[in-house]
Amino acid sequence: MDNMTIIAVASIVIAGITTGFGTMGPALAEGKAVATALSSLAQQPDASATITRTLFVGLAMVESTAIYCFVISMILIFANPFWNHVIAQAIGK
Amino acid sequence: MDNMTIIAVASIVIAGITTGFGTMGPALAEGKAVATALSSLAQQPDASATITRTLFVGLAMVESTAIYCFVISMILIFANPFWNHVIAQAIGK
Amino acid sequence: MDNMTIIAVASIVIAGITTGFGTMGPALAEGKAVATALSSLAQQPDASATITRTLFVGLAMVESTAIYCFVISMILIFANPFWNHVIAQAIGK
Amino acid sequence: MDNMTIIAVASIVIAGITTGFGTMGPALAEGKAVATALSSLAQQPDASATITRTLFVGLAMVESTAIYCFVISMILIFANPFWNHVIAQAIGK
Amino acid sequence: MDNMTIIAVASIVIAGITTGFGTMGPALAEGKAVATALSSLAQQPDASATITRTLFVGLAMVESTAIYCFVISMILIFANPFWNHVIAQAIGK
Amino acid sequence: MDNMTIIAVASIVIAGITTGFGTMGPALAEGKAVATALSSLAQQPDASATITRTLFVGLAMVESTAIYCFVISMILIFANPFWNHVIAQAIGK
Amino acid sequence: MDNMTIIAVASIVIAGITTGFGTMGPALAEGKAVATALSSLAQQPDASATITRTLFVGLAMVESTAIYCFVISMILIFANPFWNHVIAQAIGK
Amino acid sequence: MDNMTIIAVASIVIAGITTGFGTMGPALAEGKAVATALSSLAQQPDASATITRTLFVGLAMVESTAIYCFVISMILIFANPFWNHVIAQAIGK
Amino acid sequence: MDNMTIIAVASIVIAGITTGFGTMGPALAEGKAVATALSSLAQQPDASATITRTLFVGLAMVESTAIYCFVISMILIFANPFWNHVIAQAIGK
């Protein structure tokens, strides 16, 4: 295994794991928030405007943590500074 | 094992794990949201329009995290920049 | 172990694990949704049309995550680009 | 260990694990659905027709995920393309 | 370790694990279903015919997943195509 | 380690693990069923005939999964086809 | 390590693990059954005859799974066919 | 490491683990049974004779599984047939 | 593997793990906070101003821990002092 391969493998593995595991938490959190929103709507239909607005703000906050993970994965696959360095090094050689 | 094989194996393994484990969270979250929607409908049948609409928006948010995982898997199998690099390198050799 | 064997083994292992573990989440989620549907029906038999329709839409959403896993497994067994590459390479040799 | 043996061992191991672990989720989910059906029947005996019908549709959906696992196991034991390839290769040699 | 031994060991190990772990889920699920049936009978003795019938159908569905595991184990011990292949190969040699 | 020893060790290990872990599930499930039966009897002493009968049918179903595990263990210790094969091979040598 | 020692070690290890872990499940199950029996007696002292009888039948069923484990351990220590085989082989040598 | 040492180490390790882990289950089960007995006594002081008697029978059943583990440990330390065999062999040499 | 590669791999792996796992806790915590906010709104619609304000302050506190993780990841990828040191060393050589 030369250095380029090692870095490629590490990037592939971590890109997958970061998104694969890192989206579990947000998914469960969003599921819980949606579920409570639904039972709140059933209990107090008159407050549906406030409940829906608060739900969407909350989902956006939770989604942000899933997006952090996705961003890290995308950086590792398409804008990886370590990969760029070894490519540059290989060309310059 | 030459470099090409190592990258292929890493891509296969991570493609499977990312989708296999990464869809657990969304699946459970959707199950919870659907379950609460059903018990809310039973409790307040008159609010079925609001409940159904909120449920579908919520499911879409949760499904998005499952889709992040599926996208990573698809990129690793069919549009893997590291694999393309070693293929190009092998041809250019 | 030559390269072809390594890729075959990785594909077999991951095909099994992706489906074996990836269907746990959807199965539990569907079980929960069906269970709540049944207790909702017992509580409010008059809303059975709405409950059943929402249940089936929800089950379809949850089933979709199980199908992502099954699709990955099928691609790895029957339409694996890495396997095809090494086969083509072996023939061309 | 020659290549044929490695592929055989991987197929045996994964066939067992996929079915052994992959049926846990569906089994628990079906147990939950049946349990709720029984307590719903006790609570609302008049709705037994609707409850039973919904239960059977739900069990069929859940069972489908168990069947995905069983299908993967059967493919790996009796219709494994990788095994067929190495057998064909061994004969052609 | 020659090839025959490796395949024999893998078959023994997986036959045991598949049944040993794969029957946990069904056992717990059946225990839950039976337990709910008993408390439903205590709550609504008049519906005992419907409850008992639904219980038995449900137990049969759950038992089916345990039987999938047992079938895989039996195939691996007594009708293992990989074992048969190496035996045939050894005789033909 | 010759082949005979490896197969003997694998059989011993798996025979123990299959029964040791595989009986956990049934034991817990039976404990749950018996516990519910007792609290149902306390709640509805008049239905004791039906409750007891359903309990015994249920326990038999659950016990069946424990017996699958015990059967696999007994087959591996006393009627192991792989062991018989290597013994026959050793004598015939 | 000669073959005899390997088989002895495997038998010792598995004999301990099978009983050590395999009795956890039954112990917890019996504890649950006894606990429910006690609270049922407190709730319905008049049904003590039925409750006690059902409890003892249930405990016997649960204890049976613990006894399966103990039997496997005893067979592995005192009536191990694999050990007997290697002893016979060593004497006959 | 000669054979005698290996068997001694295996016996020491398993003797400790069997008792150390195998008594967790019974301890928790007895704790549960005692706890329920106490709350039952507080709820129905008049049934103290029946409750105490049933508690003691139940504790004896649960303790029996702890004693199985202790017996295995004692056999492995003080009456280990495998150890006796290697000692006899060493003397006879 | 030369030193530069080792440090690159360590940075990639830890950048992914820190964000991937470190955002689980905040995501679940935010999900819980949003869910309680929604059920509080349904219970006391008049206090919606105070509830919403407290929710946003709380979400900001929780989000801060997710941001600590993201910051560590960004430092490791784009401002890693150890990487800079080895690069400087390599140039100066």
Add this chain to the structure above:
Amino acid sequence: MDNMTIIAVASIVIAGITTGFGTMGPALAEGKAVATALSSLAQQPDASATITRTLFVGLAMVESTAIYCFVISMILIFANPFWNHVIAQAIGK
């Protein structure tokens, strides 16, 4: 590592683990029993004599499993037959 050292290390390790982990179960069980006793006393102060007596008998039963573990540890440290054997062997040499 000579044989004496190996046996000494195994004895030290197992003595610690047996007591360290084996006392968790009894400790939690006693904590539960004491807690229930306290809430029972608060509920029914008149039955304090019976409750206290039953609690002490129960604690003694649970403590017995902790003592089994402590006894095994003490035997392994101060009365270890395997250690005595190797010491005797070393002197006799």
Add this chain to the structure above:
Amino acid sequence: MDNMTIIAVASIVIAGITTGFGTMGPALAEGKAVATALSSLAQQPDASATITRTLFVGLAMVESTAIYCFVISMILIFANPFWNHVIAQAIGK
């Protein structure tokens, strides 16, 4: 791997793990505290001043443990005495 690299890798790995895992606890704790604050506000809007003040003091205490972790990470990355020692040693050489 020379000494400098080993220390750099250890610092990178531990800096990430300490923050990544160490912020889970505080995040969940803050989520719980915020959630209870919200439901308390809904239950007793008149006490909002006291509740908000106590919440902020509590969040500060919990945040302090997250900050301990972040401080350790920052020390390891930017003020690591072991790294400084080896750098000084390398220059002085």
Add this chain to the structure above:
Amino acid sequence: MDNMTIIAVASIVIAGITTGFGTMGPALAEGKAVATALSSLAQQPDASATITRTLFVGLAMVESTAIYCFVISMILIFANPFWNHVIAQAIGK
């Protein structure tokens, strides 16, 4: 590593683990007992004498299991017979 060092390391490691993990159980158990005592006092302040006395007896029982662990650790650090043996052996040499 000579024998003396191995025994020293094993003693250090086990002394720490035995106390570190072995005190978790008692700590949680005491926390539970104290918590129940406090809620019992709030419910029945008149029985405070009996409750406090029973609490202290119970805490002493639970503390005893923590002390077993601490005693094992102290024996391993300051009165370790295996360490004394190797020291005596080293001096006598």
Add this chain to the structure above:
Amino acid sequence: MDNMTIIAVASIVIAGITTGFGTMGPALAEGKAVATALSSLAQQPDASATITRTLFVGLAMVESTAIYCFVISMILIFANPFWNHVIAQAIGK
């Protein structure tokens, strides 16, 4: 790896782990205490002085365990007697 490096690495790793994991428990405990304080305030606003005082004493006790961990980490990084010893040894050499 020379001795100095090994001790440096061990100190870095353990300093991070001790604080990273050791602050989880206190964080969760403080979260629970704060949460209960808030719901107690909502239930009994008149007792806010006593509740707040008890809360702060309790938080201080819990924080003390987090501080033990932080102190160990600080000692390992900045006042490590083993590191000082090897430095002194290296200079004296």
Add this chain to the structure above:
Amino acid sequence: MDNMTIIAVASIVIAGITTGFGTMGPALAEGKAVATALSSLAQQPDASATITRTLFVGLAMVESTAIYCFVISMILIFANPFWNHVIAQAIGK
């Protein structure tokens, strides 16, 4: 690695782990005790003297187990008999 280094590393590692993990239990237990004290105060403000006194005695008992862990860590870092022995040995050499 010479003997001195091994013992130093083992002492560092175990000192950190013992305090890092050993304080989790006490922290959670104290959190539970404080939480119950607060809700008891809210329920029965008149008994605040007794509740506070019992709480402090209980916290002291629980803290004692955390202190056992801290003491072991301190002994291992600053008064380690094994370390002193090897230092004495090194000087005497």
